[in-house]
Amino acid sequence: MNDQYEALYTTFRWWVPQRFNLAEVCCRRWTHTSSDARRIAVYAEDPQGQREVWTFARLQEYANRLSNGLRRTGVQRGDRVAIALPQRPEALVAHLAVYQMGAIAVPLSAGLDAAVFEQRLRDSEARIALVDAAGADALLRAVDRCPLLRQSIGIDLDDERVLPWRSLIARQESAFDMQPTAASDPALLLYTPGTGGAPKGILLPHAALIGNLPGFVSAQDWFPQRTDILWTAFDWAGAQGLFGAVLPCLYFGQPLVASRQPHTAAETLALLERYQVSNAALAPADLRALLQAAEGGGHELALRALAVTGAPLGAGLFERCVRTLDVIPNETYGQAEVGIVAGQSRDKWPARPGSMGRPYPGHQVVVADPSGRVLPAGAVGEILVNRYDLTGHPDPAFFLGYWRGEEAGRPSGGIWHRTGDLAHADEDGYLWFAGRAEDAIVIDGHRFAPEAIEDCLLQLPELADAAVVAVTGAEGRPMVKAFVVRAGEAGTGEEDLLPAAVADHARRHLPPGQAPAAIEFVARLPRTADGRLRRHVLRQQEEERAARQPVG
The missing domain is CATH 3.30.300.30 (ANL, C-terminal domain)
Structure with a gap:
């Protein structure tokens, strides 16, 4: 194939507007004309298999009503709002409502236990928490120990401790004047998964979406195409789900599949077939289970692109995916602090089984020794990501800082972020993962x-x-x-x-x-x-x- 990497990487330039809001670019702008407003934003399924379709117009109307409701509860610009919801349209409504208020969304997995809910609600000083049955038991046990939390809003819950979502939404106006935000204003407070110890809060700006788009588009084989439909196995509460799937999909005005129920591999195959999903984002463990279920054949899938992240894909699983699904998977690498910064893109440069790929356009990624010196090809060192691109423009994916002012480990005057991940680069710039330093x-x-x-x-x-x-x-x-x-x-x-x-x-x-x-x-x-x-x-x-x- 024609290797286009060098031209794409060296000619890429960021364009970040001064004013930028995630709610505007991911939904509101799609309601400016009647044809766009009727676009399908979400195909949704609940645990009982009931299905519904949400347009961008419906998402925006509910987001406006929720913004008005949150304002009545006292939420102001800069306040934190916890969103402990699984894959369902109301989770998107909550995100959009918070963003357009100039408040800060704190996504929390509905699968967390009460102790973790308490730690994150207290640490973020969240004023409001939105929850449904998936996370209610654990979250509501934590609420009494979170004195700054003013109100819990429950979806499909019959509990005196929560304000019913339907009651709140029904009483509000369907119009809302969006608060203008700068691209650099905070939009999200994400917590590290805690793979190596206590989690840390990561504050991300609205512009982080722009910073993640090159990696998303590349990993999804130049998304969007006209009939693209996307599904992700990742929880929408994490960076992989939000920036590797949900927000970019809405940004491009393409349909997203949302399913709350935990799937077996066979059920996942049925879901992909039912909606003719063209693009998916998942972890290697999800892919391994999917391949095991698909190896019997008999499925009419429409998959054209697979982004795999969260752990090394490995050459064996790479080749098995090609044999079974006839799709070359694109492994990607990133962290919540810096976004999707490296990976494969099979349509633009050759994929190398087992490799993490190359740095995506707009991102400076090197392998360095403990002093920050860039290492030669073949030498194992730590992956460092620069705050600036090749031209000296700030990388918009870069985080604003750790919550509570904790310092990131950054040598060289603070322009490099230490990832804690080890790798080596080959002569062509492909990265090969060598594990977490710890x-x-x-x-x-x-x-x-x-x-x-x-x-x-x-x-x-x-x-x-x-x-x-x-x-x-x-x-x-x-x-x-x-x-x-x-x-x-x-x-x-x-x-x-x-x-x-x-x-x-x-x-x-x-x-x-x-x-x-x-x-x-x-x-x-x-x-x-x-x-x-x-x-x-x-x-x-x-x-x-x-x-x-x-x-x-």
Whole structure:
């Protein structure tokens, strides 16, 4: 194919208007003409399978009513509003209503427990929380310990502690004068998933959407095309769901599929087929399950582009996706602090299985040593992202800062953001992931990433999930331990030959010293709400287990 990367990257220029509001560009502007107002914004399904269609006109009317209602409860410009809603149209209404008020949305996964809800509501000093049945039990247990929270608004809830959504919306005017905002004004307060410890709040401006568009468009094979319909497996409360799917899709005026129910892989295939979804964004674990269900054939899918993020895709899963779905997946890399900054784009430059891809246009991404010195090709170092592009223009995806004023680790006068992720670049600028710095395994002076071992183990169809950490073995020496989940089983049984088969597969396919010295079958692995492995939990469990062992 014709490699267009160099021309796209070197000629790209940002254009960021001084005035910019997410609600305006993602919805309100699509209501200026009657034809655009009738555009379908969302195809929605509830857990009972009931379906409905929302146009941009309907989204905007409900957003206006909610903005008026929030204003009556005392919400002002700059106030934080928590949105603990799953994939449903009302979640989009809530975001739009908050943005057009000049307030700050605090998206929270409906799957969080009460302690996490409390921590984030208290830390953000949220004034209002919107919730439905998916998160009500946990969130409402936390409310009494959040004195700054004025009101909880409940959707389809019969609870005296909440103000019913329908009652609030019905009493409000359908027109609202949007508050003008600068592109640099804060719009979102996102919390890190806490894969390595306590989560931090990340404050993002309205312009962050502009900063994420090059990566989104590239990963979705030059979205939009006229008939594009998008679905994501990611929770809409995280950066992957919001900036990797939802907000860009609405920005381009294309339909989004929303489904609240947790899907089996077979149900996901049916959903993709039912709506003839052309574009999807999902994690490698979701893709692995989808491929297992699709390998029997018999599905009429319309997929033309797949963006895969949240963890390394791996060469094995890449090639399996091409064989099964006839789609080359585009792996992407990013963080909430800096947006989608690197990845593949199969239509514009050659994909390399197992690679994270190249820096997307508009973003400066390098591999550097601890002092910030850029490393030569092949050398492993930390991924750093610059606050400015090649021309010196500020990268609009860059975060405003950590909530509470916590400092990011930035060498070189504060223009570089340290990601904490390791990689090396090849001679053509493709990045190859080498793990999280905190998760890196060092044995006998050799450093390697757990992801490569996990990818190898998951080539076995008998395994559904895997996590690898370094633990302390006999005589205090470090060793590799794998925690694995059987495919199709909830139990942890080890009575058959599978443990030996896993160990043998690892010895045959991994370099010396990387094959797990211990393998433990578990029912599930600790993951964040957006599916990221929490390896520090496994390491902590092993340390506690070792401490309980008798000495001598």
